[in-house]
Amino acid sequence: MEKIKSDIWKWEDSYSVGVKVIDEDHKILLGLLNEVLEINNSETAEEQGAIKSVIYELMSYTEYHFDREELLMEVCGYPGLNNHKRAHGLLKAQVEELIDGYKKNAKSFNSLLLYNFMESWLSEHIATMDKDYESWMQNKNDIIDKANKSFEDGRH
Numbered sequence: 001m002e003k004i005k006s007d008i009w010k011w012e013d014s015y016s017v018g019v020k021v022i023d024e025d026h027k028i029l030l031g032l033l034n035e036v037l038e039i040n041n042s043e044t045a046e047e048q049g050a051i052k053s054v055i056y057e058l059m060s061y062t063e064y065h066f067d068r069e070e071l072l073m074e075v076c077g078y079p080g081l082n083n084h085k086r087a088h089g090l091l092k093a094q095v096e097e098l099i100d101g102y103k104k105n106a107k108s109f110n111s112l113l114l115y116n117f118m119e120s121w122l123s124e125h126i127a128t129m130d131k132d133y134e135s136w137m138q139n140k141n142d143i144i145d146k147a148n149k150s151f152e153d154g155r156h
């Protein structure tokens with residue numbers, strides 16, 4: 001399989017969207033991106049098998065993260081909410097498509113495709129759409145913390 005030519009991604013302060021819990025989610029997603037990179041670069045069958053857990057983790061964490069992000073945008077009265085939700089809908093559909101492809105033929109699953117998708121999502125979506133709510137979410141920590149707490153309580 002074609003190898004990804006990239007170094008491991010490191011979190012940079014410039015990626016921050018100014019909301020701690022969302023930054024933490026983005027760091028987890030970046031970690032998954034690095035896992036795909038490592039899997040792609042490994043030759044062993046065992047490590048190739050690890051792609052399955054990354055894919056399923058990506059699916060569940062993406063849902064979880066988008067739900068959180070949408071809730072926090074909503075409680076802060078962010079005016080771009082609907083637009084942003086639409087973008088999340090498209091990304092979710094793409095994740096589902098990748099998973100379908102994996103389910104149909106796990107052996108020939110292309111981790112490069114998965115990597116490219118995740119890389120452009122994390123670099124473009126975060127840098128543009130997520131960054132857009134940064135100023136709107138400022139000085140709303142009380143609202144954000146309260147909503148996030150009930151979000152997490154409802155999930156666990």
Ligand SMILES: [Fe+2]
Nearest residue numbers: 069125129130
């Ligand atoms: Fe987003």
